[in-house]
Amino acid sequence: MRRSGRVSPAGDRHWRGSARFALGCALAFLGMALLVDWDAGTLTRLRALLWIALSAAAFCVLLPHRVTAGPGRLSVHGLARRHTIRTDALVTVRQYGDVSSRLVLRDTHGRRLEVDPRVLVANPLLWHELDTGARRSQQHGTLREGTDVLERLGHEIDDSTARVVLKASGLS
Structure with missing residues (x-):
């Protein structure tokens, strides 16, 4: 709106x-x-x-952190602090941990942000904003590390969405 x-x-x-x-x-x-x-x-x-x-x-x-995204940015709001990065100026994307994993993003301005990948899987609009910004970073040549992490996460989100659609349609 x-x-x-x-x-x-x-x-x-x-x-x-x-x-x-x-x-x-x-x-x-x-x-x-x-x-x-x-x-x-x-x-x-x-x-x-x-x-x-x-x-x-x-x-x-x-209380969980609140994650929001807009054109070219991703923000995580905690109780006391708010971290924001430019998704269209990403430098690195890393994923740490297996059981309790977290995605660590860095932009060209030196800002760092941690987000739970499950939040992105559960919220396709957040993932869309991050993916769009990451693609712009790749086009500009700033994203040097982490394209494989984003691709793997994208496949996981697509698989999750497909399972939900199949379940809702009664095919699964």
């Missing part, structure tokens, strides 16, 4: 649900901790503040 000439960025469509889950877990932890402490007769203001602080810490740990 366009507003005053700006294109709205693509975002992680599952982030809100994950954020609600993190909040629910933190609130459930807080409620259970306060209930058990109250039932034991040991609940004080100081202990209640401790449980609130621990619940807030649990929320911060469970």
